Amino acid sequence: MQAVQDGAADPDLSLLRYFAASGIAFHAMLGMSTLSESARKRLFERLLDEKSWESQTVSSNVVPRGPPAEVML
Numbered sequence: 001m002q003a004v005q006d007g008a009a010d011p012d013l014s015l016l017r018y019f020a021a022s023g024i025a026f027h028a029m030l031g032m033s034t035l036s037e038s039a040r041k042r043l044f045e046r047l048l049d050e051k052s053w054e055s056q057t058v059s060s061n062v063v064p065r066g067p068p069a070e071v072m073l
Helices: 002-004 013-029 037-048 050-056
Strands: none
Touching: 013 037
8 A cells, every 4th residue: 555655746636546446346245236238448557547547636836735634444
């Protein structure tokens, strides 16, 4: 988890992407997903596509608010 944050331009966005992918995979594994296989693949491709997230990165004129809160599971 720390490696995901350390290597990211936007640690919060990287955690959101990580947990989105984990949640999709977990629900699919348990057979609880209401998504079709094609929808899951499309969403995973979007989560992995760096270019689709470039406009979401923190701009240089935004003051960072500090490290993201710890996540308790």
